[in-house]
Amino acid sequence: MSDVAEETRHRIETAGRAARAASKRLALLSRAEKDTALLTLADAVEAASATIVAANEEDLARGAAGGMSESLQDRLRMTPERVTQVAQALRDLAALPDPVGEVTRGNTLANGLQIKQVRVPMGVVGMIYEARPNVTVDAAGLGLKSGNAMILRGGSAAAATNAAIVEALRASYEQQELPADAVQLLDGGHDDVTALITARGLVDLVIPRGGAALIEAVVTGSSVPVIETGTGNVHVYVDRAADLDMALDITVNSKTHRPSVCNAAESLLVHADVAETFLPRVLTELAERGVVLHADERAAALAGGVATQPVTDEAWGTEFHGLEMSVGVVDSLDGAIAHIDGYSTHHTDCIVTEDRPAARTFAAQVDSAVVMINASTRFTDGGEFGFGAEIGISTQKLHARGPMALAELTTTKWIVDGDGQIR
Incomplete structure (x- = not known):
């Protein structure tokens, strides 16, 4: 010192x-x-x-x-x-x-x-x-x-x-x-x-x-x-097999429920097969709620008149802490996972899909403390997990990962009870 x-x-x-x-x-x-x-x-x-x-x-x-x-x-x-x-x-x-x-x-x-x-x-x-x-x-x-x-x-x-x-x-x-x-x-x-x-x-x-x-x-x-x-650069991926009504609700809730917190979504990835149907709906809803949209060229082309800004590499990597979101179109589940690998802070990432094998692949390959399947990212929280409160959300891999509460504030000791044994 x-x-x-x-x-x-x-x-x-x-x-x-x-x-x-x-x-x-x-x-x-x-x-x-x-x-x-x-x-x-x-x-x-x-x-x-x-x-x-x-x-x-x-x-x-x-x-x-x-x-x-x-x-x-x-x-x-x-x-x-x-x-x-x-x-x-x-x-x-x-x-x-x-x-x-x-x-x-x-x-x-x-x-x-x-x-x-x-x-x-x-x-x-x-x-x-x-x-x-x-x-x-x-x-x-x-x-x-x-x-x-x-x-x-x-x-x-x-x-x-x-x-x-x-x-x-x-x-x-x-x-x-x-x-x-x-x-x-x-x-x-x-x-x-x-x-x-x-x-x-x-x-x-x-x-x-x-x-x-x-x-x-x-x-x-x-x-x-x-x-x-860790910081929360959180992603929502809408798969080709997603229920699009569910995807709309999850995306809007993940972004707008309380945008200043670490489990709020910052990026939206949409599979190309559903982008033409889904993006005009979700971008309109987000824009009506005041969200500034940073879109790639494919997403911007499908925005249906909603104002967007060109997305930058910096925006993809930003935890906005506010009503801003990056949006892009991907060609496959593997493409979504690769994008998340490149930008995620390993906090929380979400897939919306009715395809259980796709959900299992996403959960196995996305290296984050919490993976959501068909649920809002806003549930990454000690209180929501039933912990009463949390001390933080760990994005490391040793001892504690994800919402930390009582157990993560303990360590262990070995107690050996004998009656005279010698070695």
């Missing part, structure tokens, strides 16, 4: 030691104790709703004055309804099984030794994220249920909102006579990030959640193990 100021290094080390002590306390809690604490935290978040919303309005006003885009403002916004939703996520977590102590495998050896592999907390988890204050609540709740202390570093755009949320959470911990340092919020600059991701021995895991630049900086600069969440 020689590249950060001594004061910053000392502050992060202090936070790490406090988090370590808190994690040891959390590791001793029973499921019933953790669930009761989660329900109490949920009540505390709802009770602080007015304070949280007022702080959020400060952040939104500052962001708007600084030219923040509408899509980023949507990610940042915490209305009373959204506060209720994040509080409900804590209650949903309380209803889920506790992963800690789960036996993942084991057996009894011939010499009578009983061996088992069990899930245990990671310990101290650092979370680095941008303008998504709901992540603050989700991370705290997932950390508590999985027995981990969380050190949070949210983006400056949500500084006031995150501070209000964490104040409510820490006050609730103290009232419950639980360690408030189970959730800590760093409010320093980029030096805090550098110190956190190089606090090897104090921090057990770092999870970055945000744009490509943030994730790349953490992955390349960290000496602490990282679970890499």
Whole structure:
């Protein structure tokens, strides 16, 4: 940590030691104790709703004055309804099984030794994220249920909102006579990030959640193990055997339901055999909903009077975070897969088809964390998967992939139980 100021290094080390002590306390809690604490935290978040919303309005006003885009403002916004939703996520977590102590495998050896592999907390988890204050609540709740202390570093755009949320959470911990340092919020600059991701021995895991630049900086600069969440350049492929009414609904929902989030579709690929029928319908619907369309020559020729822009290689590779979409025509399933291979960020990709062999081929060959078959890409979400909440969506292949929740915040240890055996 020689590249950060001594004061910053000392502050992060202090936070790490406090988090370590808190994690040891959390590791001793029973499921019933953790669930009761989660329900109490949920009540505390709802009770602080007015304070949280007022702080959020400060952040939104500052962001708007600084030219923040509408899509980023949507990610940042915490209305009373959204506060209720994040509080409900804590209650949903309380209803889920506790992963800690789960036996993942084991057996009894011939010499009578009983061996088992069990899930245990990671310990101290650092979370680095941008303008998504709901992540603050989700991370705290997932950390508590999985027995981990969380050190949070949210983006400056949500500084006031995150501070209000964490104040409510820490006050609730103290009232419950639980360690408030189970959730800590760093409010320093980029030096805090550098110190956190190089606090090897104090921090057990770092999870970055945000744009490509943030994730790349953490992955390349960290000496602490990282679970890499990824950007979402998400594709919908409409196959020659697709139900076109279903394809229309899935495409429009995937793109327009909430275009600022990582599971929103950014690219539409249509098989040439159905392009003449399908493209005029879907492009008209998308345009009516305000979507700017970047189309290749074949798609543009079938747009039926809908305005399009020429698609570029840059557009094919862009996660728009808004009402924009790239559109193209492909000649085959293999062509669609090849295109996705070239541009996908391995987050979520979808095929719409009634041809089950084609669906199986797509699912086997598309190298993404989630493959959707005849379903909106918007379902790639921890809550939708029944996880209660998520810490992020991993696009890497080691330990965790796809929506990450309780199990992904645990590791395992082997417990060997004997009665005097020697080797």
